[in-house]
Amino acid sequence: MNEFELIDSIVAALGDTVRDENCLVGPGDDSAAVRCEPGAVLVSSIDALVADVHFPTDAAAELIGYRALMVALSDLAAMGADASHVLVSLTLDQVDVAWVRALAEGMREAAVSAGVFIAGGNVSRGPLAIHVSAHGFADALRLMKRDGAKPGDSVYVTGQLGGAAAALQRGRLAPSDDLDELNSAYFRPSARLLEGRALRDVASSAMDVSDGLLQDAAHLADASGVRIELESVRIPIVTGATLQHALTGGDDYELLFTSHAEIPDLAVGVSRIGRVSEGHGVWLDGSPVEAAGYQHFL
Amino acid sequence: MNEFELIDSIVAALGDTVRDENCLVGPGDDSAAVRCEPGAVLVSSIDALVADVHFPTDAAAELIGYRALMVALSDLAAMGADASHVLVSLTLDQVDVAWVRALAEGMREAAVSAGVFIAGGNVSRGPLAIHVSAHGFADALRLMKRDGAKPGDSVYVTGQLGGAAAALQRGRLAPSDDLDELNSAYFRPSARLLEGRALRDVASSAMDVSDGLLQDAAHLADASGVRIELESVRIPIVTGATLQHALTGGDDYELLFTSHAEIPDLAVGVSRIGRVSEGHGVWLDGSPVEAAGYQHFL
Numbered sequence: 370m371n372e373f374e375l376i377d378s379i380v381a382a383l384g385d386t387v388r389d390e391n392c393l394v395g396p397g398d399d400s401a402a403v404r405c406e407p408g409a410v411l412v413s414s415i416d417a418l419v420a421d422v423h424f425p426t427d428a429a430a431e432l433i434g435y436r437a438l439m440v441a442l443s444d445l446a447a448m449g450a451d452a453s454h455v456l457v458s459l460t461l462d463q464v465d466v467a468w469v470r471a472l473a474e475g476m477r478e479a480a481v482s483a484g485v486f487i488a489g490g491n492v493s494r495g496p497l498a499i500h501v502s503a504h505g506f507a508d509a510l511r512l513m514k515r516d517g518a519k520p521g522d523s524v525y526v527t528g529q530l531g532g533a534a535a536a537l538q539r540g541r542l543a544p545s546d547d548l549d550e551l552n553s554a555y556f557r558p559s560a561r562l563l564e565g566r567a568l569r570d571v572a573s574s575a576m577d578v579s580d581g582l583l584q585d586a587a588h589l590a591d592a593s594g595v596r597i598e599l600e601s602v603r604i605p606i607v608t609g610a611t612l613q614h615a616l617t618g619g620d621d622y623e624l625l626f627t628s629h630a631e632i633p634d635l636a637v638g639v640s641r642i643g644r645v646s647e648g649h650g651v652w653l654d655g656s657p658v659e660a661a662g663y664q665h666f667l
Numbered sequence: 668m669n670e671f672e673l674i675d676s677i678v679a680a681l682g683d684t685v686r687d688e689n690c691l692v693g694p695g696d697d698s699a700a701v702r703c704e705p706g707a708v709l710v711s712s713i714d715a716l717v718a719d720v721h722f723p724t725d726a727a728a729e730l731i732g733y734r735a736l737m738v739a740l741s742d743l744a745a746m747g748a749d750a751s752h753v754l755v756s757l758t759l760d761q762v763d764v765a766w767v768r769a770l771a772e773g774m775r776e777a778a779v780s781a782g783v784f785i786a787g788g789n790v791s792r793g794p795l796a797i798h799v800s801a802h803g804f805a806d807a808l809r810l811m812k813r814d815g816a817k818p819g820d821s822v823y824v825t826g827q828l829g830g831a832a833a834a835l836q837r838g839r840l841a842p843s844d845d846l847d848e849l850n851s852a853y854f855r856p857s858a859r860l861l862e863g864r865a866l867r868d869v870a871s872s873a874m875d876v877s878d879g880l881l882q883d884a885a886h887l888a889d890a891s892g893v894r895i896e897l898e899s900v901r902i903p904i905v906t907g908a909t910l911q912h913a914l915t916g917g918d919d920y921e922l923l924f925t926s927h928a929e930i931p932d933l934a935v936g937v938s939r940i941g942r943v944s945e946g947h948g949v950w951l952d953g954s955p956v957e958a959a960g961y962q963h964f965l
Contacts (some may be wrong), residue, residue, distance in 0.1 A: 373886075393708055397746035397890070399874050400712040402805065405703040412689055413786065414698035415754040415800055419793030447697035447732055454886050456713040458798045459757075488711065500756045502800035503711055505698065515696050576697050588671075592695070599886030 370464055376492055378466055382473035389454065389486040401488035403454055404617040409506035414444035420497035426560065430468045432548075432556040433499070434475025440579075441501035442483050443622040444561035447577040449569030450505035452562050454488040454616030460495030460500075468666075471637070472499075482581050483560055493644075513575035518593035518627040522573050524643040527624045527635060529563050530582055530611030534618020548591075558622040566628055567633050573625035581619040583658055584650045589625060603638040616653075668762055674790055676764055680771035687752065687784040692824030699786035701752055707804035712742035718795035728766045730846075730854040731797070732773025739799035739879075740781050740858035741920040743849040745875040747811040747867030748803035750860050752786040753778070755799075759877030769796075781858055811863065811873035811924065815855040816891035820871050820925040822941040824935060826860050828880055829908030832916020849907050854893070856920040862933050866924055873924035881956055883923055884949045891925075898954075914951075 370378075380387055380396050387395045394402035405411065418437045420426045438455060445452045457476065461469065480487055485503075518524075532554025539551065548556060561577070568575065572591055578585050582604070590597045606615045615621075623637075627645050651658050668676075678685055678694050685693045692700035703709065716727045718724045737752060743750045755774065759767065778785055783801075816822075830852025837849065846854060859875070866873065872891055876883050880902070888895045904913045913919075921935075925943050949956050 393807055394746075394810065394812060399742040400710045400748065400801075402746065402807070402810055403709045404807070405707060405709050405804075407705075409703060411701045411703050411709060411802070412692075412698045413701065413754055413802065415756045415787065415789050415792065415798070417756045417758055417789055417791050417798070419758055419791065422792050448692075448700065456711055458713045458715045458800075458802055460715055460717055460796065489713065491713050491715055493715050493717065494720050495715065495796055496794035498758065500713070500715065502711075502754055502756075503698075504709070504711065506703075509691055509700070509702070512692065512700055514692060533931035561951065597950075624886040628720065659689065 372492060374470065375464060378470060379473045380468045383477050383487050386477045386480040386487050392486060392488055396489045397500060403488055406506040410509045411447050412450035412505045412507050413502060413596040414441060414443055415500065415502040416444065417498060417500045426497065430471035431475035434472040435479045436556055436558065437501050438476050438479035439497040439558045439560045440501040440622065442485065442562065445503050446504040446561040446565035447513065447575050448486055448507060449511060449565045449625060450507040451481055451566065452485045452503065454504050455484045456502045457490035458489055458500040458650045459492045461492065461496045462497050483562055483653065494516040511569045513569050513572050513593035515574055515576050515589050517574040518584045518589060518595050518645045519573055520595055520625040520645050520647045522644060522645040523641050524597055525626050525628065525639050526605065526633060526642050527561050527639055528576065528637045529605040529607045530621045531614030531618050531621060532607030534614035535610035535622035550607060555620060561624045562620065564624055564635050564637060567635060569665065571628050571630040571632060572626040573628055575624055577617055577620040578623045578625050581617040583616050583651055585625055590649060591650055596646045596650055596652060597643060598646055598652040599643035601654050603640060603642045668764060670790060673762060675769045676768060677704040677811050680768045681775050681785050683822035684775045684778040684785050690784060690786055694787050704804035705759050708807045710743055710746050710748035710803045710805050711800060711845055712739060713798065714739040714742065715796060715798045719857050719864045720896065723826055725796065728769035729773035732770040733777045733931040734854055734856065735797040735799050735855045736774050736777035737856050737858045738847055738920065739801040740783065740860060741804040743801050744859040744863035745811065745873050746805060747809060747863045748805040749864065750781055750783045750803040750891060752784045752802050754786055754800045755788035756798040757788065758796045759790065760795050778849055784916050804893040809867045809875065811870050813874050813887050815872040816887060816893050816925040817871055817942045818893055818945045820927045820943040820945050821939050822895055822897065822925050822943060823921050823939050824903065825859050825937055826921040826935045827903040827905045828876065828919045829912030830905030831918035832912035833908035838856060843948035845897060848905060852905055853918060858920065859922045862922055862935060865931050865933060869926050871926055876919040876921045876923050877917055879917040881914050881949055887923060888947060888949055894944045894948055895941060896944055896950040896952060899952050901938060901940045
């Protein structure tokens with residue numbers, strides 16, 4: 370099988386998710402062409418999942434594909450963007466067609482779930498890795514950035530934290546589809562796109578929790594020039610995970626945001642976990658904390 | 668040095684190329700936000716350069732960075748798009764700050780040369796690889812696609828072919844900045860953005876030559892449902908390269924296009940290398956040829 374037959378096989382597995390009424394040119398040409406939302410700004414992010422760094426190589430390919438797309442889309446959710454499409458750059462150290470098709474099926478499932486299409490990609494030889502660039506549109510005035518938190522705002526997080534970290538620490542990452550709650554948290558995160566859109570008119574700042582709550586809160590505090598004060602008893606924790614997982618674990622892909630307005634009800638739940646004050650850094654239960662979380666290059 | 672200090676160092680090396688009047692949010696937030704050209708379609712592509720597959724690891728980091736951006740931008744040139752910006756996803760197996768800064772400086776140089784900005788990126792641990800998604804805007808009606816070649820059109824190529832393949836075969840890929848013509852062809856390709864824009868009103872189809880002229884011509888013939896007949900004596904060859912390099916070598920990043928109109932003068936030169944006829948496949952000097960070129964998974 371050559372590169373082009375492999376691409377045909379991937380495109381076949383992606384099914385309808387390579388098509389969209391706004392897509393003028395999809396997979397198969399030099400570039401994709403997508404109609405822009407009139408008056409909108411383009412919101413774009415790029416992310417990588419590398420074998421044995423960001424996922425266990427023996428996990429089910431569907432789960433790896435699903436996770437790769439959701440992780441990339443989470444960055445659009447954090448901006449409050451309307452997600453539109455993704456491009457996928459895949460490097461493979463061997464060609465196992467069944468595996469690659471399963472990977473594509475996982476991507477298809479994530480694309481359907483998130484309401485995006487897969488506009489194009491690239492396949493080449495190299496150590497197994499999946500890089501995804503995710504694209505959406507937003508009103509320039511309604512972008513949720515990291516730098517808008519103000520003293521007096523409350524601090525919130527969507528959903529529950531710590532599940533993915535607890536799954537990683539437990540060390541039994543599922544090679545199959547039969548996932549318990551912790552493995553689901555790791556392998557099947559949901560990009561909080563719906564929530565991002567619901568929050569973009571009320572949040573003063575936002576980001577996704579990917580490297581651990583304390584570290585990510587420190588980035589938000591830094592970008593906004595404020596102090597973030599968290600209360601540990603208010604932090605929502607996945608059953609089976611600990612406070613430590615929630616504080617420093619990472620891979621949650623929930624939204625951390627600040628607001629001084631009333632927060633709309635969200636199906637995934639929203640917890641008020643602290644407040645913004647004058648100063649800098651992150652405080653937990655009244656004391657400053659050293660930000661600790663996932664460090665890619667410790 | 669942690670991940671965030673490394674990113675700061677990269678952003679510093681990128682200098683002014685992370686800023687643009689159309690860039691509302693640049694590096695440092697969850698996503699980049701870029702103002703869309705009114706009425707335009709978004710043209711996007713993604714490409715990967717993997718160490719020891721797409722470049723020699725001991726090459727100068729500036730050259731690797733330069734090449735990574737240009738290769739990705741070449742796909743926009745092939746569509747006739749106005750290139751706008753790129754996102755870069757970098758995986759590093761070790762942190763050599765001087766090396767990474769040099770890589771970023773090469774990217775900066777390519778970005779300045781191509782007139783694009785670097786809107787954001789991602790750095791994580793993994794085998795050395797650089798994935799770049801490139802984005803631009805175009806008029807929907809002026810997109811150069813692969814499927815528009817018509818019998819009676821002439822076939823053209825910009826510039827000269829074979830130089831990169833000759834450099835690869837010679838096996839002395841420069842670890843330094845002192846490049847001869849062949850190494851320049853390999854390490855410092857120019858995305859033909861200016862040429863793509865000049866050709867978009869006259870070309871009936873186009874693509875970039877990345878996998879070798881014969882193989883790429885076969886894709887164009889396939890997409891358009893036509894035969895492409897090439898004449899070997901008309902194929903422009905870099906000094907020091909052979910016809911075989913030009914036909915099957917790849918890595919040229921020149922534009923292959925078809926047209927029945929008058930072709931504007933281009934500084935890099937344009938050669939008429941054949942014609943489009945009814946049928947299928949690629950013919951060379953009156954005989955059908957088996958498409959041969961770079962196969963990522965032979």
